[in-house]
Amino acid sequence: MGRRTGTRRIxxxxxxxxxxxxxxxxxxxxxxxxxxxxxxxxRVRDAxxxxxxxxxxxxxxxxxxxxxxxxIVVPDLANPTFQAxxxxxxxxxxxxxxxxLIADSSxxxxxxxxxxxxxxRRCDGLVLCAxxxxxxxxxxxxxSLHPMVLINRSTTETRVPSLEVDYSQGVQELAEHxxxxxxxxxxxxxxxxxxxxxxxxxxxxxxxxxxxxxxELRMLEGGSSFETGxxxxxxxxASGATGVLAFNDLVAxxxxxxxxxxxxxxxxxxxxxxxDDIPFARYTTPPLTxxxxxxxxxxxxxxxxxxxxxxxxxxxxxxxTFQPRLEIRGSTGPVST
Amino acid sequence: MGRRTGTRRIxxxxxxxxxxxxxxxxxxxxxxxxxxxxxxxxRVRDAxxxxxxxxxxxxxxxxxxxxxxxxIVVPDLANPTFQAxxxxxxxxxxxxxxxxLIADSSxxxxxxxxxxxxxxRRCDGLVLCAxxxxxxxxxxxxxSLHPMVLINRSTTETRVPSLEVDYSQGVQELAEHxxxxxxxxxxxxxxxxxxxxxxxxxxxxxxxxxxxxxxELRMLEGGSSFETGxxxxxxxxASGATGVLAFNDLVAxxxxxxxxxxxxxxxxxxxxxxxDDIPFARYTTPPLTxxxxxxxxxxxxxxxxxxxxxxxxxxxxxxxTFQPRLEIRGSTGPVST
DNA sequence: ACGTTTCGAGAAAACGCTTTCTCAGGATTC
DNA sequence: GAATCCTGAGAAAGCGTTTTCTCGAAACGT
Numbered sequence: 001m002g003r004r005t006g007t008r009r010i011x012x013x014x015x016x017x018x019x020x021x022x023x024x025x026x027x028x029x030x031x032x033x034x035x036x037x038x039x040x041x042x043r044v045r046d047a048x049x050x051x052x053x054x055x056x057x058x059x060x061x062x063x064x065x066x067x068x069x070x071x072i073v074v075p076d077l078a079n080p081t082f083q084a085x086x087x088x089x090x091x092x093x094x095x096x097x098x099x100x101l102i103a104d105s106s107x108x109x110x111x112x113x114x115x116x117x118x119x120x121r122r123c124d125g126l127v128l129c130a131x132x133x134x135x136x137x138x139x140x141x142x143x144s145l146h147p148m149v150l151i152n153r154s155t156t157e158t159r160v161p162s163l164e165v166d167y168s169q170g171v172q173e174l175a176e177h178x179x180x181x182x183x184x185x186x187x188x189x190x191x192x193x194x195x196x197x198x199x200x201x202x203x204x205x206x207x208x209x210x211x212x213x214x215x216e217l218r219m220l221e222g223g224s225s226f227e228t229g230x231x232x233x234x235x236x237x238a239s240g241a242t243g244v245l246a247f248n249d250l251v252a253x254x255x256x257x258x259x260x261x262x263x264x265x266x267x268x269x270x271x272x273x274x275x276d277d278i279p280f281a282r283y284t285t286p287p288l289t290x291x292x293x294x295x296x297x298x299x300x301x302x303x304x305x306x307x308x309x310x311x312x313x314x315x316x317x318x319x320x321t322f323q324p325r326l327e328i329r330g331s332t333g334p335v336s337t
Numbered sequence: 338m339g340r341r342t343g344t345r346r347i348x349x350x351x352x353x354x355x356x357x358x359x360x361x362x363x364x365x366x367x368x369x370x371x372x373x374x375x376x377x378x379x380r381v382r383d384a385x386x387x388x389x390x391x392x393x394x395x396x397x398x399x400x401x402x403x404x405x406x407x408x409i410v411v412p413d414l415a416n417p418t419f420q421a422x423x424x425x426x427x428x429x430x431x432x433x434x435x436x437x438l439i440a441d442s443s444x445x446x447x448x449x450x451x452x453x454x455x456x457x458r459r460c461d462g463l464v465l466c467a468x469x470x471x472x473x474x475x476x477x478x479x480x481s482l483h484p485m486v487l488i489n490r491s492t493t494e495t496r497v498p499s500l501e502v503d504y505s506q507g508v509q510e511l512a513e514h515x516x517x518x519x520x521x522x523x524x525x526x527x528x529x530x531x532x533x534x535x536x537x538x539x540x541x542x543x544x545x546x547x548x549x550x551x552x553e554l555r556m557l558e559g560g561s562s563f564e565t566g567x568x569x570x571x572x573x574x575a576s577g578a579t580g581v582l583a584f585n586d587l588v589a590x591x592x593x594x595x596x597x598x599x600x601x602x603x604x605x606x607x608x609x610x611x612x613d614d615i616p617f618a619r620y621t622t623p624p625l626t627x628x629x630x631x632x633x634x635x636x637x638x639x640x641x642x643x644x645x646x647x648x649x650x651x652x653x654x655x656x657x658t659f660q661p662r663l664e665i666r667g668s669t670g671p672v673s674t
Numbered sequence: 675a676c677g678t679t680t681c682g683a684g685a686a687a688a689c690g691c692t693t694t695c696t697c698a699g700g701a702t703t704c
Numbered sequence: 705g706a707a708t709c710c711t712g713a714g715a716a717a718g719c720g721t722t723t724t725c726t727c728g729a730a731a732c733g734t
Contacts, residue, residue, distance in 0.1 A: 009690095011689095011690060011691085012690065012691065013690085021713075021714085022713065022714045022715075023690090023691080023692090023714090023715095024692080024693080024713070024714065024715080024716090025712090025713060025714075027691065027692055027693080028692090028693095028713085030691095031692080035711075035712060035713085036712075036713080037711095037712065037713085040712090040713085052481075054454065054458060055690080055691070056458065056689090056690050056691070057455075057458050057459045057691095058395060058398045058399050058404065058459070058689085058690075058691085059399060059689075059690030059691035059692090059719095060690080060691055060692075061395045061691090061719090062395050062396060062399050062689085062690075062691070062692095062718095062719045062720065062721090063690080063691045063692040063693080063718080063719055064691085064692070064719085065719070067395065069438070069459070077420075077423070077424045077427060077428075078424055078616075083414075083420050086414070086439075087414045087415055087441070090414060090439055090441055091414075091441065091443075094440075094441065099438050099439070099440065099455075099456070099459070100438070100439055101406070101436050101437070101438050101439075102423075102427055102436070102437055102438075102439060103431075103436065104424070104427055104428065104431065106428075117391065118394075118436075119436070121391060121393065121394050122394045122395070122406070122436070226616065226620060253617070253620050254620065256620075256622075257619075257620045257622070257624075260622055279415075279563070280590070280617050282594075283563060283590050283591065283593075283594045283621075284620075284621070284622070285593075285594070285597055285621070285622040287594075346720095348719095348720055348721085349720065349721065350720085358683075358684085359683065359684045359685075360684090360685095360720090360721080360722090361683070361684065361685080361686095361722080361723080362682090362683060362684075364721065364722055364723085365682095365683085365722090365723095367721095368722080372681075372682060372683085373682075373683080374681095374682065374683085377682090377683085392720080392721070393719090393720050393721070394721095395719085395720075395721085396689095396719075396720030396721035396722085397720080397721055397722075398689090398721085399688095399689045399690065399691090399719085399720075399721070399722090400688075400689055400720080400721040400722040400723080401689085401721080401722070402689070
C-alpha cells in the first residue's frame, strides 16, 4: 500500500492538522457523528476535501473488526455456472457496499481448505461453491469458517445455510420429457465422479429407472466440459440411445458439435438435453432443451443468506432448494421411427 | 471479522503467553526470522500449532503496508471477454500469493472512478479493464491509482503500462479474408459507441476502405451482446451485404441464430465473422470464423506488469500490443453467385 | 581478568483508524 | 452566585501485527 512510493499517502493526521482539530474529531466528522459543532465539522470537511483525504480501509478494518469484503471459493472460474454465481453474488453484495474476493481452487480439492481459510481471515464471510472436498473435511472445517454459506453442498453444522439446486428432480423431468416424446433408449453422459451434483443426478435417474422399468437407461462416463461432450460422440452413437441426457449444457454443446460433424441430425436422429441453461444454450443450433437453473439468482440469494449471518451471527437462514425449470427447445423431438 | 462471535479469535498474544515469550518473538518465528534460538522457536511453533494460530492478515497489512491483494475493475462481469481476463489475472496472481478483488461497474462510466479508487485503497495495485470513462478523467485519475495497468486503453501517464489488443489490425484481416472469398458488399455491425475497442475497429475499417475502394462497406449500429446481434438480423438482410463483420463473437452468435430462424444459410447465403474467439465460438453451427485474442494470456500478462510495478515502483513495463490471429472456420465461405 | 563485540529476546513504537474516557467551559437550576 | 448538568472536543487506549530500539548476558580477544 504504497508506503514505498516516496510521497506518503495523506492520513487522518494531516487533515486534523490542517483543520486544527484532533484525530478523533476528524474521525467523528468522517463517520457522520453529529456531536460535532457544525462550524468545526465544516472546517474538517473542507480540509478533507482540499487534501483529497480518503480514510485508509485497512486502518478502519483493524479498528472496526470488519472488512466489508466477502470471499468466494470456486472450483473453476472457467465454468460458466460458477461465473454466473460469482456475478450474482458480486452484484448483490455491491448493493450493500461489500466487495468480493475470489479464490479459484482449480478443481484441486486439497487446496480448498487452505484457500477457504485464507480467504475467510481476510473477509467478513465466505461462500463455498460446490466444494470438492470430502464430507468429513467439510464438516470439520465448517465451524472455523463461519459465517459462511454453502452452494450445492450441505453440512450438519446448523449455522451454515445451504443453497442447493435440485438436480435430482431436474434430471428426472428431462428424462420424463424424453419419454413423453417416445424415447425408450436413453443415455446419461455423466459428470465428474467427485461432483456432488453428479451424484444427485445419479440418484434422480435411479428413481426414474424405478418408475420407468421399461425404459433402457445407460450410464456413460464423462466430465463437465465441452471437450468431454465432443469426445463422447462415438460412445454415444455406439450406445444406440435415441435420447441423451448430458451432464450440463457445456457437455451437451460439445456433443451437439460432435454429432454435427458426424452428420447426425438433432433432433431428427437423436435428442439431446443439457442442464443449467447457461446464456449460450438458447443460441445453439438447434437451441438446447435444458433444465434452467436461476443461477444468477442463486448468487444473489447466497449474499442475502450471508448478509443475515454477518449481521446477526445467531440467526441462520433455513436451507433453500432451487427447482430447475424445464426449458424445452429444439434439441429434443419425437423419436425417429 | 468475527469479534462479535463470542469466542474471540486467538491472536499473537495467546501464542506468546502459551510459549512464555513476547509478541515480538512469536512474530519473528512466524516470519522465519532466524535470530531466534531454535529451542524457543520450536516452543513457539508448537504453541502456535496447538492453538491453531493463524496471523490476522488485517493486522499484518497495516503493519506491512501491503495487502497481497490486487483489484480489477471491469465494465461487465457477464461479458466472456472480461471473465477470461479475470480468470487469467486471478490464476497468475495466485501463483505469486496474491488474491484478486473484483469490482463491476455495470457499464456505468461514472461509477468507475469511485470503484477504482475504493478498490485501489484496499489493494496493492489495480487492473483497469477497458474503462468506459473519458480520456480526460482517465488521465486525471491515473496518478492516484498507481500502481495500475490498463487493458485496452492507454494514457500519457508514463508509469501506467497498457496492454492492448490490435482490433484495428484484426478487423482489417477479417475484412480482407471476406474480400479474398469474393465478397464485395460488406457490413460492419458496430459495438457500443463509447467503447474504445469499437473506435479502434472503425479506424481499421477506414484503412481497409482506403485500400479497397471497390468494396462497398456499410456501418450498422449495434452493441456488444447476443441480443444485439439477434435483433440486427433484419437490418443486416436489408443492407444486402454478403459478408458481415460482427463487433464480437457474441454479436455474431446472436446474428447466426437470427439468420437461422429466418432460414438464411451461413455461409452459403451470407458469411459472418466474430471477434475474440471466445470458447464457444468453435462450437456454433457453423463454427465461427473470428479473430482470436489470447485473452487469458492477456490477464496473465496484466499480472506480470502489475507485479513488476508493485515490486519496484520505478520501472514500468513498456506497453504491449496483442495481435489477433485469424481463425478461419465454417461461418465464412465464397460469395454466392 | 577485564573490556569489547555479538547475540537473542523483550519493551515499545509504529501502522491508521475508531471509540471510550476525561475534562474544560458554558448553560441550567435553585 | 454557587452547585449541577450538558455539550463538545481532546487525550489515550485499543485493534493485531511488524520492526526498531534497547539491554542483559554470553562469547571473544588481549
